[in-house]
Amino acid sequence: MTAVHQQFVHMLALRQWQRGELLDRITAIDTVDFKNAMQIIDSLVSRGNLVSLSSHSFRPGCDLTSILFSEMQMEQHLSGVIETLDITGEAARAYVDEAAAPRGTYRDWLNAEIAKLEPMDRGEDRTPPLLASFIAELIALVEQSMLHAFKLWHSGQKADADNAWRLSGAAMLYGTAIIKRAALSGDLPAPAVCPAVQMQADRTTAFAADMTLVQRCANIGRKAADASGDTAMRRVCSKIAEDCDMILDMEPSGEFPATFGRSPVFESFSAIREKHLR
Structure with missing residues (x-):
């Protein structure tokens, strides 16, 4: 998911x-990885597992050069994780094999693109601390409410699953705006650490846990808006x-x-699940 x-x-x-050639290649790997992540989560939840995601570093690049290097670092880390997984069962092995399949080709492409560039040292991360915290909390909200959408759907609570999916989508739209x-x-804000999230066992505790994250996002958003020297960014954080x-x-x-964070794409969890899991 990272x-x-x-x-x-x-x-x-x-x-x-407007870097279409790089955009198209990263979009292609993202499409594959998102579907694989959805399949793995769905399989785990369907067997009664409560999925947790540990706290993790999240360091996107801030310019064309560092984006490519950041992607390569993530690929090296991801490949290492895949190689050390202790897998039992034919279905689990198939999921891991699907996740591993595009890695080599993608790394080859990254190496070729990196070879064309002159490395640049951008120095220290210049992300304002409050904005970094804001994005970190939004990513946690995306992940946690998405996990709850799976849990609620498999529990037969389809309307609650839709609301959890809408919340995950809203958090994604908020991050997109920032x-x-x-x-x-010219700079991408990069949180140092995203908080861990834990799937809750029932609809009541899931809703409460998600609202706790929403409250944190509301509080940090206001503080980030007050601290921002950029009028447009201040307006985004306030909204x-x-x-x-x-x-x-x-x-x-x-x-x-939600109004600013509502989109038809995130209205039906059943529809999105069918699209990515069929």
């Missing part, structure tokens, strides 16, 4: 910078905080109220 989110951030930046604005100024406040007023199983 690789998928990093690829997504890079895709947003490359689209803003990344796109940052890319316009996200306002949307989070509306979500906090939602009752369990109620109508999802």
